[in-house]
Amino acid sequence: MIPPAFEYARPASVDEAVRTLAEAGEEAKVLAGGQSLLPLLRLRLAFPELVVDVGRIPELRGVREDGDTLVIGAMTTHHDVVTDPLVRRHAGLLAAATATVADPAVRHRGTLGGSLAHADPAGDLPAVILALGGELVAQGPRGRRAVAAGDFFVDYLQSALEPDELLVEVRLPKADGWGFHYEKFHPVAQSWATVGVAALVRRDDGHIAEARIGLTNMGATPLRATAAEAALTGAGGTESVARAVESAAEGTHPAQDTAASPEYREHLARVLTRRAVLAAAGMG
Amino acid sequence: MTDQAVQSEVGRARPRKEDARLITGQTNWTDNISVNGLLHLAILRSPMAHARIERVDVSPALERPGVVAAFSGRDLDGLGSLPCAWPVTEDIVLPDHPPIAVDEVRYAGDPVAVVVARDRYAAADALEAIEVDYEPLPPVLDLEAALAEGSPLVHSDKGTNRSYVWPLKTGEDFDSVRRRAEVTVKRRYVHQRLIPNAMEPRAVVVTPLAASGEYTLYSATQIPHILRIMLAVVTGIPEHKLRVIAPDVGGGFGSKLQVYGEEAIALAVARRIGRPVKWTESRSEGYLATHHGRGMIQDVEVAAMRDGRLLGLKVDLLTDMGAYLMLVTPGIPILGAFMYPAIYKMDSYDFTCTGVFTTRTPTDAYRGAGRPEATYAIERIMDELAAEVGLDPVELRRRNWIGHEEFPYTTIAGLTYDSGNYEAATGKALALFEYDKLRAEQADRTARGDSVRLGIGVSTYTEMCGLAPSRVLRDLRYAAGGWEAATIRMLPTGKVEVVTGTSPHGQGHVTSWSQIAADVLGVPFEDVEVVHGDTKAAPQGMDTYGSRSLVVGGAAVHHAAQKVVAKARKIAAHLLEASEQDLDFADGVFSVKGSPEARKTIQEVAFETFTSHDLPDGMEPTINAEHLVDPDNFSYPHGTHLCAVEVDTETGQTKIRSYVCVDDVGRVVNPMIVEGQVHGGLAQGIAQALFEEAVYDDEGNLVTGTMADYLVPSAADLPEFVTERTETPATSNPLGVKGVGEAGTIASTPAVVNAIVDALRPLGVHDVRMPCTPERVWRAVREARS
């Protein structure tokens, strides 16, 4: 199918991008890698008057360290995230989960920032950033602000970004020493996760000292399995992990769609959380 | 066989002639075709399943830039009903099917209006300007409810949603065998709707020559010849003024065995405006507008003795026709009617099929067409019977199948199977699969209570293909014959053109037909070209579907080539001053018995006919020949498929661990092509078992409306297959071939589901509805446990 007509702008800098967005108001759409936006346009599910292509802004790309923080430019492609040595060293969970996003060609174009700003709860990366305790940095006419991942995903396909704000970078506390695993359950290889579980586990003396669990597609936004996280603290074996994850679906509100019912998703959340935690803890 | 060339080509794994342009992008898909002044046609479709059209106003679209014309259904009156060539009963309810809706829409996707614009973007934009008022009518979606008193009607003027009831009762009365049976098993199986998903979306280009009233229509079709006849009837354009070309066609699987509204609309619009037009569907548009497959509820009952011996089979079908009867819609389940008894001997068969209208996209042929449904039902219930009488499923089959010494064998359904060897195929498959070893592992996992269970599924299928003996088609009330045509043109330079009436779209006919012709004529494979898919260049044919092309069309090539040799022999004898009987013919060379230096190649003879300087008296100056084959019987490929599936009982996730099939498709012309056909068939059959379903909501909207929602499996979702063959030649054609296009699809679906159920049977599971999604498997386990 054919996208509807729109005006096009390709700012060369973040400042110019923000100015362009501010002038356009609500009718503008930011084009990052385009791997979500282009299908939406082709199916005529979106009708922006202006598309602001931020794909050519050099400062939005790349990965750097800032002390104990890893900083990833919003326009860094999935492919580059997967292969980046800094990401692999300090945020292995993100590299592992990103490698499951869509397929290689889509990962060449799709970007971390685009995926997060799209705020699709079925996307793999929002739950991962949530589990990693990341911050998302937005720039707008009023300057820069950092939004904690927990505050960024507001509702289904809705982020905390204002229409005149641009997501510029993602800041992740280095997860050195944490075990990690992304458990994705999907009916065919290229489909969305029916449910995904992002697990980070810090072990201490054979026990789980701390666990952080992000849930994909278990509600209108990505969620933390906070009850299970609390219950996992101190768990020391497969039995105790299995007991702890019984609460993994608490507080979730998964959708009914052709892939699964809410009841089944809740069941999957428990099973997959157990598997993800055991794998992350090296106990599987 | 006569004294022909050594069989050097048939049986060789020749890489395909077709590939060169396909791997370099020098393709000629219909959407690639461009001519000066070409306009693009776009179609506005009904957004609801059932509604009365109150008003259509296309005039706002005409105001849009680049728009040349726009038409409502009423504007394009003068088009006849789209045809149904298979009214299976005398009293069938056969509603009119306007190519573009006029008063009422009956499925989401029914065409309502068209625009014609200078490019596809302008055409897409203009669609949004068309105004339509609909008065919603109730959708009809449930097959059983549709037949109940007081149901809303798809076609209110017909007074019923029942299109037809088609019975077949043979042998002893089923009630009688049921009374003497020691065991009966009754099950309900459901075939979900499937979307065929040929990779090339449909497309049509029409170039009119207004002055002389001549039209050329290019279409992504499997059936250029049938299409020409039918479109002549629908549009009123005289058949001899209409040329139909199927250029490169990217897969069909039955979905391009159709006479579509868009083909008639494109012709009508081109005639109206006198300009060339193109229509190309998008994938999501195709999901609504291109016919679907399957869609059937099966109530199946077997009656048997405790030792497993079958007495009889009763089958009651409700099949979803969708909103209209298209080209062969009603006949699809009837193609399966004869296959339910499959390879088994029994005393009674009682079959009834009821065709039901619903407000959904029409159904029609999809790879296997009726036979996968039949094979699924019998092979699933054979496993249930095996469990009931406590026999290994393979052993149960062995006790009931037709022994290899019993061929030819007339089945309870009335078909005469000419050849087969079920013992050989099954024995080979069991060995390759390591059946006993897997059974031992399965028992071990069951004993341990492993959360990941192992299941083994077997499917010993047969099918009828090589459509078809024309007299049988008459008896089934099909409107056409089942013959196929071939012409061999011997060119002056010794090159050969094989003109075939089949219309390949991925099957490699150019290569296989070259092999057949090269062998009979004794000319190099490279010297043969195959002409197809253009009613001007290959004027006679019945096209490609139903695994018929090699069996009927390939046989026609073989016979035509033999006629060429016979004609050439007369000329060679004259030139060599010998009698015909004194000539040997081998490897393309006529030589005089006893004096091999006296020789003429058939290619030299071809040149002699071109000069015609020295032909026998009264001899027509050509050795070209034509042959039409009308087969005496169907062909009956068979085989044994074995599938091992691991089932994670915690999540319901299934994983095919190994898949072995041994198919008997008779003699093999090109083993590489045959293997590829089997692979692709397996993938589609497995996809039905595990992944694919066209899901509708309660309003009749297609929910799985894009490739993101309808799950076509990728390489990562399918296993490596082990494919082997046995070779029991067919006796109904000179090549001994049986057809292979549908075998994999027919056999594999029950093999996979049998394996899943087999894994879970110790937990009390007896069925999982297709597609066996993780959630359905999980629910089946949970329900059995509770």
Added chain:
Amino acid sequence: MTRISVKVDGTTYQDEVEPRLLLIHYLRDRLGLTGTPIGCDTSNCGACTVDLDGVSVKSCSVLAVQADGGEVTTVQGLARDGEWTELQKAFHEKHGLQCGYCTPGMLMAARDLLRENPHPSSDEVRHALEGNLCRCTGYQNIVRAVLAASGQEVTA
């Protein structure tokens, strides 16, 4: 309209295009490079895969304006002086295509894989091609072809 300059299969083109024009339509309808087909509207099927600036992309999900200044290689630019690439030869010899509609995308995706991973396992090939759908082959011979093109022994 936006002015773009794109090098496609070795030739540089400059054109005025609507911003919404998809790269695949630019290639097919404007440049007449119809070797690359379109198979879906959701970027699932991969038939339209081309190489853009050294990596595989789905040209139905890239705007022509996004390719401005870039270099595109399509299936039509693979063979050099009529000499097929190893992948093209392998698809032919291993019967890795039937109708051929998915083949341009398969070739471009496989080419991308072998650039990153010159000796993939059969499982790696299957995953690398998960964004490219084929309805004819069941994929087995495509996997064989890619393994063969990588110089590995292929059974059967």
